[in-house]
Amino acid sequence: MRVAIVGAGVIGLSTALCIHEQYHSLVPSLEVEVYADRYTPHTTSDGAAGLWQPYLSDHGNLQETLWNKETFDYLLGHLGSPAAKEMGLFLISGYNLFTQPVPDPSWKNIVLGFRNLTPKELELFPGYSYGWFNTALMLECRSYLPWLTNRLTQRGVKFFHKKVESFQQIFAQGVDVVINCTGVRAGELQPDPELQPGRGQVIKVLAPWVKHFIITHDMESGIYNSPYVIPGSEFTVLGGIYQHGNWNEENSAQDHKTIWENCCRLLPALQKAKIVGEWSGLRPARPWVRLERETVRHGHFQAEVIHNYGHGGFGITIHWGCAMAAARLFGSILQEKKLASPPQPRL
Amino acid sequence: MAAPKVAVVGAGVIGLSTALCIAETCPSCSVTVLSDQFSPNTTSDVAAGMLIPHTYPGTPIHVQKQWFKETFAYLFAISNSAEASEAGIHLVSGWQVFKNTPKEELPFWSDVVLGFRPMSEAELQKFPQHRFGQAFTTLKCDCPPYLLWLEKRLKAIGVQMYTRKVADLWELHSEYNVVVNCAGIGAHQLVGDEKLFPIRGQVLKVQAPWVKNFIRDGDGLTYIYPGIHRVTLGGTREKESWSLSPDPSATKDIFDRCCSLEPSLRGAQDIKVKVGLRPSRQRVRLQREVLSQGGVKLPVVHNYGHGAGGFSVHRGTAKEAAHLVGECLAALQGASSRAKL
Numbered sequence: 001m002r003v004a005i006v007g008a009g010v011i012g013l014s015t016a017l018c019i020h021e022q023y024h025s026l027v028p029s030l031e032v033e034v035y036a037d038r039y040t041p042h043t044t045s046d047g048a049a050g051l052w053q054p055y056l057s058d059h060g061n062l063q064e065t066l067w068n069k070e071t072f073d074y075l076l077g078h079l080g081s082p083a084a085k086e087m088g089l090f091l092i093s094g095y096n097l098f099t100q101p102v103p104d105p106s107w108k109n110i111v112l113g114f115r116n117l118t119p120k121e122l123e124l125f126p127g128y129s130y131g132w133f134n135t136a137l138m139l140e141c142r143s144y145l146p147w148l149t150n151r152l153t154q155r156g157v158k159f160f161h162k163k164v165e166s167f168q169q170i171f172a173q174g175v176d177v178v179i180n181c182t183g184v185r186a187g188e189l190q191p192d193p194e195l196q197p198g199r200g201q202v203i204k205v206l207a208p209w210v211k212h213f214i215i216t217h218d219m220e221s222g223i224y225n226s227p228y229v230i231p232g233s234e235f236t237v238l239g240g241i242y243q244h245g246n247w248n249e250e251n252s253a254q255d256h257k258t259i260w261e262n263c264c265r266l267l268p269a270l271q272k273a274k275i276v277g278e279w280s281g282l283r284p285a286r287p288w289v290r291l292e293r294e295t296v297r298h299g300h301f302q303a304e305v306i307h308n309y310g311h312g313g314f315g316i317t318i319h320w321g322c323a324m325a326a327a328r329l330f331g332s333i334l335q336e337k338k339l340a341s342p343p344q345p346r347l
Numbered sequence: 348m349a350a351p352k353v354a355v356v357g358a359g360v361i362g363l364s365t366a367l368c369i370a371e372t373c374p375s376c377s378v379t380v381l382s383d384q385f386s387p388n389t390t391s392d393v394a395a396g397m398l399i400p401h402t403y404p405g406t407p408i409h410v411q412k413q414w415f416k417e418t419f420a421y422l423f424a425i426s427n428s429a430e431a432s433e434a435g436i437h438l439v440s441g442w443q444v445f446k447n448t449p450k451e452e453l454p455f456w457s458d459v460v461l462g463f464r465p466m467s468e469a470e471l472q473k474f475p476q477h478r479f480g481q482a483f484t485t486l487k488c489d490c491p492p493y494l495l496w497l498e499k500r501l502k503a504i505g506v507q508m509y510t511r512k513v514a515d516l517w518e519l520h521s522e523y524n525v526v527v528n529c530a531g532i533g534a535h536q537l538v539g540d541e542k543l544f545p546i547r548g549q550v551l552k553v554q555a556p557w558v559k560n561f562i563r564d565g566d567g568l569t570y571i572y573p574g575i576h577r578v579t580l581g582g583t584r585e586k587e588s589w590s591l592s593p594d595p596s597a598t599k600d601i602f603d604r605c606c607s608l609e610p611s612l613r614g615a616q617d618i619k620v621k622v623g624l625r626p627s628r629q630r631v632r633l634q635r636e637v638l639s640q641g642g643v644k645l646p647v648v649h650n651y652g653h654g655a656g657g658f659s660v661h662r663g664t665a666k667e668a669a670h671l672v673g674e675c676l677a678a679l680q681g682a683s684s685r686a687k688l
Contacts, residue, residue: 079473085614090557091473093440093484112470113482121461121484124427124438133462133484135440135470135560209437209489209575211559233557269431 001029001337002174003330006164006189007181008036010045010141010319011308013148015179018323019330020155027334034152035170037163040145044183045315047202047281049230049237050088050140051213052317055223058106061288065106067321072110074320075137088143088233093135094213095121097128102219104132111136125266128216136213139316140232164189167305171298177333178305179326184284186309192290195310198283199246200224200239201255203263205273207236214266216240224283224313227262235276238263242313244285251278286310291322293329304333350377351676352522356513356537357529357651358382359391360488363497364661365529365650368669370504373676379523380501383512383533386494390531393550393623394658395572395579396435396488397561398422399443400456401656405630408455414663419459421662422486432575435492439573440484441561442466444477444608449565460485474608477564487561488658489574513537517638520645525675527648527668532626534651540632543652545624547588549597551580551605553615562608567655569604571612577619580605580612584655586627593620628652633664635671646675 005016012034020032040046052072058065078084079091095117108114117131125131149159164170167189170178182189184197210231218226224242231237240262241255256278264270290307297303308326311318353376355366362380370378386392400415402408426436444466457463466480474480498508513519516538519526528534535543555578563570572579583597598620606612632652638645650668653660 080610082610082613084611085557088557090559090611092559113464113467115462115464118462133440138557207432208556209432209435211437211439211573231559268427268429271429272432 001027001176001334002031002033003177003179004033004035004170004175005179005181006035006170007183007309008034008039008145008159009043009181009183010145010315011183011311011322012036012179012181013145013152014319014323015181015308015326016157017148017151018320018327019179020152020157022327023330023334024155032157033160033175034157035160035162035164037161039159039161040149041142043141043145044281044284045141045145047279048141048316049202049232049239050138050144050316051092051230052137052139053215054105054107054314054317055312056102056105056217064289064318067318067325068107068314069110070321070324071318072137075139079137083147086143087147088138088140090138090233091135092138092213092231093133095125095215096132097125097214097216098130099128099218101130102217108134138232141316167296167303168298171296171301171303176303177330178303179330180305180307181309183309183311184282186284186290186307195284195286196245197247198224198285198312199241199243199248199280200283200313201241201251201259201280202237202239202278203256203259203275204235204237204277204279205270205275207231207270207273209269210236210267216266227259227266229263229267229270236273238270242283247282249280249282251280283313284310284315285312289318289322291325293333306330350375351524351679352377352379353525353527353672354519354523355380355527355529356382356516357531357533358385358494358508359389359529359531360490360494360657360661361531361650361653361664362529363494363501364665365527365668366501366506367497368662368665369527369672370501370506372669372673376676378506380506380508381511381513383510385508385510386491386498389494390623390626391494391657392490393548393621394490395550395570395574395581396490396493396658397572398460398486398488398659399563400659401654402455403628403630403654403656411660412455412459414660414667415456416459416663417666418660418662419486422488426486430496433492434496435489435575437487437489437575438484439487439561440482441563442470442474442480442482443563443565444471444474444480445565446477448479457481457483476607487572487574492575516647517640517645520638520643524679525646525648525672527650527672529650531651532624534626534632534649538649543626543628544587545589546627546654547583547585547590547622547624548581549583549594549601549620549622551598551601552577552619552621553580553612554578554617555612555615557611558609564608569608571605571609578615589624591622591624593622625654626652627654631660631664633667633671635675646679648672648675
């Protein structure tokens with residue numbers, strides 16, 4: 001039973017790990033392979049600051065809220081372990097700022113210590129009249145992806161550096177199941193008009209005195225189009241760009257100016273911060289995550305694809321819940337092929 | 348009196364902030380700072396500089412609260428300005444955790460810091476050995492940056508600073524009209540204050556830039572305070588110990604205690620060990636005194652004995668000390684007017 005995961009961002013690698021962890025002992029013939037044309041540090045995941053935080057509204061998509069919670073709880077459980085530092089995992093507190101009162105988010109009971117901001121705290125942020133404080137997690141992919149890669153390598157998972165041109169190409173090589181974690185470029189394997197790039201740009205600075213994340217919201221401009229400051233373990237990320245439909249991965253001078261001016265207005269001390277990098281990436285935006293099975297005809301055979309893409313700007317936030325859901329779909333494929341039976345009670 | 352001359356003895360956080368307050372409130376004064384040590388070699392440089400007050404048994408609570416409030420407001424404004432990073436002032440959030448529920452659940456300063464509230468059950472799960480906790484956001488003064496920033500402000504308004512060991516306050520009487528004693532633990536010898544005693548504190552300053560929150564055990568003995576470049580891990584409280592030499596077994600003990608609060612600290616790099624002697628006293632000595640020898644008088648203002656709480660009240664006590672200096676100068680002015688009649 002050969003499984004190929006296409007895509008080596010946070011979604012691809014975590015799904016590969018989840019599948020291997022759950023099924024390698026149940027299916028002795030299981031071979032897991034990863035195919036990607038981009039590996040860390042060149043994936044979309046690598047450019048993200050790594051803050052666990054879903055969008056403000058789940059649009060009634062309770063399943064995604066559950067996957068977010070599963071991810072948070074899974075990561076929280078790893079916090080005290082010796083692996084945390086290597087994973088790039090740590091706790092961080094911070095602020096969400098608004099110009100008007102808003103309803104509490106779906107994730108208020110998932111994060112730690114969620115509360116509204118006091119008037120004194122709001123004095124720190126002129127122009128904002130309402131906000132939240134909570135403690136959440138950071139998962140820095142430039143550490144997490146290598147950590148996942150090491151776990152996978154230890155488990156004998158093979159990696160291939162190549163661009164998969166079509167599902168047929170992979171099935172023709174004898175792969176039985178494909179897990180499609182191709183993110184923003186999933187449309188190249190199968191057209192999907194719902195999937196669009198949500199272009200973002202960030203400036204990386206040295207501002208080690210900043211210990212909190214600060215995310216501002218402009219309900220008119222939409223998510224991520226308002227300045228944000230996210231301190232990481234090595235540098236601080238300044239952002240606030242979301243351009244729907246823009247495929248350009250080059251940095252824009254205009255966007256740089258927007259980010260810099262807005263963030264310095266938010267935190268005047270940033271004017272003294274040293275700029276150490278700039279990056280643009282394409283969030284794989286979709287009205288909801290595509291996480292489902294599809295049977296694809298391949299010559300005389302039926303082949304199975306599990307899609308797991310379209311995580312927008314919340315891939316890190318939702319990744320483990322999705323990986324487990326994808327693994328469950330894989331489990332049902334195994335059952336149908338009678339390669340694995342449901343757990344039997346011991347006699 | 349033309350340009351009254353004021354000497355401030357001591358260049359830690361108390362000496363420098365007091366000198367600044369005096370220069371601000373008395374623009375005609377000529378202020379000079381004299382100290383045998385300057386940053387990075389003062390007691391203040393060892394401290395983490397967290398704004399979490401120490402309670403002085405001998406000072407009324409409302410006075411301590413006022414000092415803390417003034418200090419917090421002053422630093423809050425700096426942290427919010429473009430100078431924050433140069434001044435080394437930044438906000439930090441975190442938790443104070445207790446193995447046993449404390450006698451007073453609401454400390455006197457709970458409404459001065461930001462967002463003070465009890466920890467939730469979910470937050471407490473991170474600390475299995477602790478049963479109760481408080482979450483809040485406060486300020487941290489990183490040293491040396493804060494002291495260097497104070498020195499820069501002082502130079503800009505014409506305050507001179509000299510390295511000089513003052514053995515006796517009286518030796519300054521011919522050069523200065525008023526002397527302000529901010530000698531910290533040095534006051535034990537300088538003015539023979541038997542009520543002042545050291546409480547030795549050893550700390551580790553480590554590199555662990557992923558630690559963004561502070562954690563403090565309510566017993567005050569174990570704490571993790573993330574600064575701009577380093578995290579301060581503490582500590583010890585050894586009463587009457589004058590030793591400034593690092594103790595290797597204390598280093599291991601501090602590290603282990605902190606790692607049990609925050610396991611990821613096992614990965615901390617470049618561990619530096621520092622020792623400071625908290626200038627401890629039942630109450631801060633903040634008062635005027637007139638020294639006199641052979642008919643000659645020297646007004647003195649004392650501002651020392653802040654123990655573990657120097658940073659938390661420094662601006663408040665500096666302002667009060669500056670006020671007392673004003674009273675000394677007014678008295679001198681009055682005396683010299685009477686002498687002219």
